Amino acid sequence: MHSAVHKKIKLGFYIAFTIMVGAAISSYLIAINLTNNAIRLNRSIEISKRLEVIHAELKEAQAAIACFSITRDSNFLHPSLQERITGIENQYRQLHHLTAKDTAQQHHLDTLKDLLYTKYTQLLLNTRTDTLKGKSQVNYLINKDSGRIESKIRDMEYRENQQLAEKSALFNFFSSLWLPVIFVTSLLAIIICVYAFVLLNKEYRLQLHIDDRLKQYQHELQQHITLLATSNQELEQFAYVASHDLQEPLRKIATFSDRLQGKYGPLLPTDGLELLGRMHSAVSRMRILINDLLAFSRAGRLSPANFSQVDFNQILQEVKSDLELAIQEKNVSIHCDHLPTLSGQATALHQLFFNLLSNAIKFAAPNRPLAVNITCKIVRGRDLQNLMKNLSPQEDYYSISVEDNGIGFEQEYAERIFLLFQRLHGVSEYAGTGIGLAICKKIVEGHQGAIQAFGTLGEGARFEILLPLKQSVYA
Known part of the structure; x- marks a missing residue:
């Protein structure tokens, strides 16, 4: 009424x-x-x-x-x-x-x-x-x-x-x-x-009219749900194709290029060897791109109903173990507060911290040792409403900050860096596909949270992750 x-x-x-x-x-x-x-x-x-x-x-x-x-x-x-x-x-x-x-x-x-x-x-x-x-x-x-x-x-x-x-x-x-x-x-x-x-x-007649419109909207919504289900099924098939059918030609190209270089490398001129090297590099980038696209598609299929309790301290230790060689190579010092245990998807959260730390290592400043500082605090949703409109004012959130003293970026690009395939630097300067931070945003939003970036060119960058203390099953 x-x-x-x-x-x-x-x-x-x-x-x-x-x-x-x-x-x-x-x-x-x-x-x-x-x-x-x-x-x-x-x-x-x-x-x-x-x-x-x-x-x-x-x-x-x-x-x-x-x-x-x-x-x-x-x-x-x-x-x-x-x-x-x-x-x-x-x-x-x-x-x-x-x-x-x-x-x-x-x-x-x-x-x-x-x-x-x-x-x-x-x-x-x-x-x-x-x-x-x-x-x-x-x-x-x-x-x-x-x-x-x-x-x-x-x-x-x-x-x-x-x-x-x-x-x-x-x-x-x-x-x-x-x-x-x-x-x-x-x-x-x-x-x-x-x-x-x-x-x-x-009012009764108006309610009848509204009910008729609701039935029509429900019918249209059901059609859209059916279309989305079909689209998701097609995406699943695409993911399967990308993980199997597309990987197979890449493996063959890589194999044939290795054989060609091993068997006929001494006979090829310098230009030919350079072309083989470029082909091998393109195959590697294509493989990384396919794997990143698969990771991005998996990040969008998170369901709170399937979450479990995840210790963020353990996740961080596993990520540091995976990046051990890169950390040693660039002499990275990582300082971390005690992190909480939250409900979430362990693999996705591992991917989140892996992307953020590897991103910090990749964009380390060449003239000083890289230092990464990870802090955690509790903030109230009503205090974040002016900054993040999609957060609930009734919830409390953990604010996990990952800050480095790398090359940083200009603050005007803070939103752009989370878009798919958006890069601030060329491939020749820094390797990557431009998907890593987009995956981070997908993972955080899949956990009913938000992520934002703050940067100063030449001084460093800070990524703030906001995750609710309690996950809603019906979100």
Whole structure:
């Protein structure tokens, strides 16, 4: 998925998620408020109902006692005043529980309680008073306290009605707000989902197109791999021909020239002997060239999967043994640090050091003894990125430096000397085919490393080999 599309879908998802969370929180808060308002409405209705019951019970008790006082009929005292008082007290307790969180109503209830107790006393006295004067006094007090109780009940009902109106308004407000919030958030979520669907559908079609192109590229790549395999097979056949079929005519030419020189040499003039010598020299150079080409082709077929642990100190000792005569002839002094043991191909690494040392010996300065200094250190890949782009910044590398005090070269030719058949000197000055350093580069790159050259004309040259501490099998 493209990063821009991925960012858009990710942003859309975050927005949709935020809207959903906001809608959920809003719905929860609205639902909580609706529930609280509904509970408060029910409580207000219940309080008003209880107050009406208390008021009705007092009216009925007062009317029954008044009728009893007039008629002296005991039937008017059924149910008894005590039973009526018990019923009123039950209603009062329920009111006290319902208004537990309302301080103002609790104060009203305390006052109402005192008034009710006074009312109970007066009603009980009215049932026992026989004198007209006493009855008149009690009736006056009953009517007076009844007005106060009724006024207190009206105050409580007024407060409940006031709160009921407020809660009803809030209930209506949240009820009207709930549906628009749900509708708007749902609409936004649907729009975002449609937008994400369009993007995903577009990306899906693009992915199908990319898959088709990838299949086409894979098919082309497979064809190229087949061609490369065929080319490699042909190169293998060429290497076989070069190592056998081409060597055979050279051996015959060398044999015939030796016989011709041995048998007819005394009879040939000086020019003829010189031509035979040139032919023999050309055959030798051709043999060396064929062998170098074979070495170059083998250097390009290195595989990390077939590497083994190689002691570079042992490799260097073997190379010095192979070059012992040349070292003694030119009085070469070689100083070497302790070299590491790395994963690699022993034959190829032997060829690498052989070419570098023989190259140093070949280009020794004629006016001073040759000194070769080989040093080793560990460097970090990230420190080499500015110099060698093909090295991994996550890897650590051994830097093996081969430095001599020979004739050197100009630094502008530092890249050219690693090219195939590139020479800075003529064949008549220095022998060779111009393949040795190209083989070195192939070997080092086959070991996932790099090689670079530094030179100063007339002072010497230095070749720096960079090899990773650990070889990757899948490189």
